[in-house]
Amino acid sequence: MTRATEAATFFGITAAIYFALLFQWLPITLPKTVQEFTLPVLPWWALVTFGAYSLGNIGYHVLTFRDCPEAYVELQTQISQAQNDLRSKGVTI
Structure with missing residues (x-):
C-alpha cells in the first residue's frame, strides 16, 4: 500500500466516523x-493544529539548517574547472 493510499484510507475512515x-x-x-x-x-x-505544527516544523528546520562543507569544496572545484575551460577557449573572465 502506498503512502497516498494509507493517507486516503485514514482520512476516509476519520471523516466517516466524524460524520x-x-x-x-x-x-x-x-x-x-x-x-x-x-x-x-x-x-x-x-x-x-496542523497549520501550527507545519509552521513550527518548518521554523525548526530552518533554524537548525546544516551547512555542507563538502558541497562547498566541490562547488569551488567545479567553478575553477569551468573558469579554466573558458580561459582555454579564449573567453576572458
Whole structure:
C-alpha cells in the first residue's frame, strides 16, 4: 500500500466516523455540549493544529539548517574547472 493510499484510507475512515458522530448515526449518546459545540468546530481545530505544527516544523528546520562543507569544496572545484575551460577557449573572465 502506498503512502497516498494509507493517507486516503485514514482520512476516509476519520471523516466517516466524524460524520456518523455529527449526524448521530451511531447509537452513542454524547453530552449535549459535545454534540452542539465541540463536534461542529472539530475540523477547524484540526486544520489550525496542523497549520501550527507545519509552521513550527518548518521554523525548526530552518533554524537548525546544516551547512555542507563538502558541497562547498566541490562547488569551488567545479567553478575553477569551468573558469579554466573558458580561459582555454579564449573567453576572458
